[in-house]
Amino acid sequence: MAAPSMAAALAASLPAPQAAPTPAAPTYEAIPASMSKAIDIEAEIPLTCVQLDGIVITKILKHSREAFSTTAHGLLLGLDLDGILEVSNSFALPNHHNDDDEKATKSIARYQQSMLRSLKEVQGDDNVVGFYQATSLGAFFNQSLIDTQAIHQDRLRHGGVVVVHDISQTARGNASFPFMDAYRRANFSTAGLISHRLTFSSILEEIPLRVRTNALLSSYLNTLAIPSTSTFSDAHPGVATTSALPPSYSVLDIGNVGLTKNLEQVAEAIDNYRTEEGNVAYLSRQIAREKLRAETYVAKRKEENARRVAQGLNALPEEDVSRLFRIPPEPSRLESMLLLGQVDAYAKSLEGIAGAGLVKMYAAKASSGV
């Protein structure tokens, strides 16, 4: 329910697609070759990489952890330069659950505009390049994501990017950002599913993601990570050295914590898919039945006309069949495709967990045998 309102809010607040600047005077200079990579008005250079600043990563992590039960989404701000999209800041969008649609849409749009204006005042970036969404166990395909992306597609340079962050991976203490990939939208239309040869894996185009920490931030982080020795000379060896950022080895924990949940989710996604497939099949059968009735009616009328012509009577007018028979529209396959994508994503993360678990089990076995 929050999703379409968010999509509409985005539509209301984003700048309209910029028209190509038409030079008023014919005496404009050609862009020098050295600058051709930097000046890219028409967004012709394709994106090859998305670069996230450290601050964006911590902000997304914090937001998605705090909003565990609801969907966490927000906007990404930055610039693209020579095929690399540099995301330098982000802010969270509020979640609306019980407000009526119209009101929520407007207030989110207002929120965005004032936030962007405020950021500009303190020399922050205020150029929207995409949005982020937190997900669980890798299954990020859903209607709201597609809706939001569809709006961005028209209005942002390069069609906008969506960064997907996997909560469950971080919850287990694994590296999450490997699983967080930037996806770029490829061609998409529900009707032309077949003509575009579209499957769940080709809805979004994946772009490699890179993490960038600026010099100040990385020097700061490294200062924090340096262990400092305790001032007490007789301290216990376990607590003698402390650090603001101690190394963590939670990946080495044996036992598969998320496995049961993941399995349940696979089963649930498959169930949902079955239901959706059932709906589609039912609709298809209905269409076929209606079509058959229409066809028999037309054939009957033709036969009768032929008989009337043979008897020398005036032929009955060929009536509009579509007015007599209501043929339902072709069911949208988008939902089932997205569900299939979810099944695949859940299974993929299941595979990953099980694979790592296998390695850890053998490692534990080997070390216990010593």
Added chain:
Amino acid sequence: MPIRSSSSAAYIQNSSTSTNGVPSTRPTSLTIHPSALFSILDHYLRRTDAQHRVIGTLLGTRTDSTVDIKSAFAVLHSETDEQVAVDMDYHRAMYDLCTRVRPNETIVGWYSTGSDLNTYSALIQNFYSQETAPNQAVHVALDTGTEEGKSAGVKAYVSSPVGIFPKPENCVFVPIPCELRFHEAERSGLDLMLSPNPLSNQTDLDVLASSLTDVQNMLNRVLAYVQSVLRGEVVGDKAVGRYLMDVLGTGVEEDGGWTAGLQDTLMVTYLANLVRSQAEVSARLALTTAA
């Protein structure tokens, strides 16, 4: 996890009551989230040439004795020799925006970069104390480490009025301990930033492998130390020796569940593979049957 342990400050626990007799709870410690810390650094990078330092508002939650800083936003201000001005409208507007997303976070204080505390600091502190009333405002001074002779670090203060007749421009900044705190789940993001070659195309196994390499390196270091002690090159530390024995003495007990666990895991892997190939086939079939 102290951010700066080299400080020699003794943290004075002052339990005095405030001037009007109402006991005000004074925060005795402060935790700061990386996201707030990084926001401050980002703001510092984006300052204008004219700005000597930047200030901003700290948002977070507070309990009786501790203040947890969750996020921060920049505030416009100008400082000249004669006066200091803080854009209060901007501060209010931004706070309103932030509370819409995170309603549980309130204003707890303010930050500035650079470690010098002056009259203007006292004036700004006075302003923020009004914002956080009845609680005390905290002040976080963040040293970016870019200036000569100053190391990077964070210091936190609460203020205390000074003099017989308290004036807004006079106050004593009392240091309080300050820690970096984040959820264990956010650890991986920080690890990624700390790694020298931050690329995202790592899998579960890559992360596991790097962790195992780390552990192996540490074991090698311990082994080298132990061998040098055994050879008599180094005089062994008894405390270290006991500690090593405690840590390494705990063996994994074999209880027969291993084989069952292995079979389960293999089964799950097989199942996951099966589901994925079925999904792929189903997607392809949807294309052909409708055609």
